[in-house]
Amino acid sequence: HEQDLGDKGKEKLPVKRQKPRTDPSALGGWSSVSTSWGERERQRETDRQVHSTSDHIKWVPGPCDPEDLIDGIIFAANYLGSTQLLSDKTPSKNIRMMQAQEAVSRIKASEGEPQPMTEVDLFISTQRIKVLNADSQETMMDHPLRTISYIADIGNIVVLMARRRMPRPDSQENVEASDPEQDSKRQYKMICHVFESEDAQLIAQSIGQAFSVAYQEFLRANGINPEDLSQKEYSDLLNTQDMYNDDLIHFSKSENCKDVFIEKAKGEILGVVIVESGWGSILPTVIIANMMHAGPAERSGRLNIGDQIMSINGTSLVGLPLSTCQSIIKGLKNQSRIKMNIVRCPPVTTVLIRRPDLRYQLGFSVQNGIICSLMRGGIAERGGVRVGHRIIEINSQSVVATPHEKIVHILSNAVGEIHMKTMPAAMYRLLTAQEQPVYI
Numbered sequence: 001h002e003q004d005l006g007d008k009g010k011e012k013l014p015v016k017r018q019k020p021r022t023d024p025s026a027l028g029g030w031s032s033v034s035t036s037w038g039e040r041e042r043q044r045e046t047d048r049q050v051h052s053t054s055d056h057i058k059w060v061p062g063p064c065d066p067e068d069l070i071d072g073i074i075f076a077a078n079y080l081g082s083t084q085l086l087s088d089k090t091p092s093k094n095i096r097m098m099q100a101q102e103a104v105s106r107i108k109a110s111e112g113e114p115q116p117m118t119e120v121d122l123f124i125s126t127q128r129i130k131v132l133n134a135d136s137q138e139t140m141m142d143h144p145l146r147t148i149s150y151i152a153d154i155g156n157i158v159v160l161m162a163r164r165r166m167p168r169p170d171s172q173e174n175v176e177a178s179d180p181e182q183d184s185k186r187q188y189k190m191i192c193h194v195f196e197s198e199d200a201q202l203i204a205q206s207i208g209q210a211f212s213v214a215y216q217e218f219l220r221a222n223g224i225n226p227e228d229l230s231q232k233e234y235s236d237l238l239n240t241q242d243m244y245n246d247d248l249i250h251f252s253k254s255e256n257c258k259d260v261f262i263e264k265a266k267g268e269i270l271g272v273v274i275v276e277s278g279w280g281s282i283l284p285t286v287i288i289a290n291m292m293h294a295g296p297a298e299r300s301g302r303l304n305i306g307d308q309i310m311s312i313n314g315t316s317l318v319g320l321p322l323s324t325c326q327s328i329i330k331g332l333k334n335q336s337r338i339k340m341n342i343v344r345c346p347p348v349t350t351v352l353i354r355r356p357d358l359r360y361q362l363g364f365s366v367q368n369g370i371i372c373s374l375m376r377g378g379i380a381e382r383g384g385v386r387v388g389h390r391i392i393e394i395n396s397q398s399v400v401a402t403p404h405e406k407i408v409h410i411l412s413n414a415v416g417e418i419h420m421k422t423m424p425a426a427m428y429r430l431l432t433a434q435e436q437p438v439y440i
Helices: 037-050 066-071 093-107 180-185 200-222 231-239 247-252 296-300 322-330 379-383 404-412 425-431
Strands: 002-004 073-087 118-124 128-133 139-144 150-154 157-165 188-196 257-263 272-276 286-291 308-312 337-343 349-355 364-367 370-374 389-394 416-424
Touching (some): 066 200, 073 200, 093 150, 093 188, 118 200, 150 200, 272 425, 286 296, 286 308, 286 425, 308 322, 349 379, 364 404, 389 425, 416 425
Antiparallel strands (some): 002 150, 073 118, 073 188, 118 128, 128 139, 150 157, 157 188, 272 286, 308 337, 349 416
């Protein structure tokens, strides 16, 4: 099955109840949470009697109640991984399905090999698609619905695809009017997230329905006649608001993703220090911050400081707390051969914030050079800012010895393109010998 996100949907299926929402703060904030699913449904029925479903969304077909999609629904799934493909702007449905199958073939482990995966809650609403670690409820991914181009379900596999246009050549940077014919031939980077779920088809249809409901809500909020704005024009309007964070593109390039085998003596520690990648990462995991001299990790010559560890011996570390990841590595002490799936990353993270003018809030706070909070959906998150990172440079100017007040002043008055370099504060303290490493 494959569905464009502008389709009206298929024949309505019986509504299948997803797990009740129990953590409003994790999913963007409901005003109240019922003590039980049955109580919530009774309350919803009462609400319907007082406020009947708006006419503009009543007719939107699909497996879910449109009002449920406005609030958000949850499906249980396993996150298998992400990859990147190149695509034309408007490929045929057959090509889209081939792209989805290619993504699955890249991510799925070979027969007989363990499949790295993370149990997740897949939250779908008319505003966003959010992926939460099922155990910790920490956010692993948070995509506005408008950034999703289309989806495909293949058996029990769901492939979520987001399109991103490749940068124009330098020679075209200052061209004001683009050639429509050339624009149609331009290649796009297609980011594909792969999930496994027994509700794969239901998930695909629900996302398609969510887009249709969002379209109707957009028209209602702006007083627009549906005949004056097609769903394609609506989609194109939203797609002009690009995401600037290149994390996922970097993670998806095959040359950056490697399986590494480490040989060591039984009873010998791996000899690494790991730190969190930072809240705000698209794929939060742990980073190698230091390696013990002549230890197995350094001795192998296959690992570098800054590498992000995706899985160890088939166990995914994506979305897990730092303490859990440390325990998994400590548990390798009596093994003589370790398989690690890593993504090559420089120790320093490059951030690009685009701030048109001072009316736009940056959306993060700094204390003594360390980013200590981040507003979801703001321009800073879109630019790659991460909580827990130390700011090293702002617009090519080193700020490692700059007083807090001056850093705040620089950021508060910066407009246009704001370039920053950051790294996890814990890694910075190790590299500058402010802390002594504790190897595991």
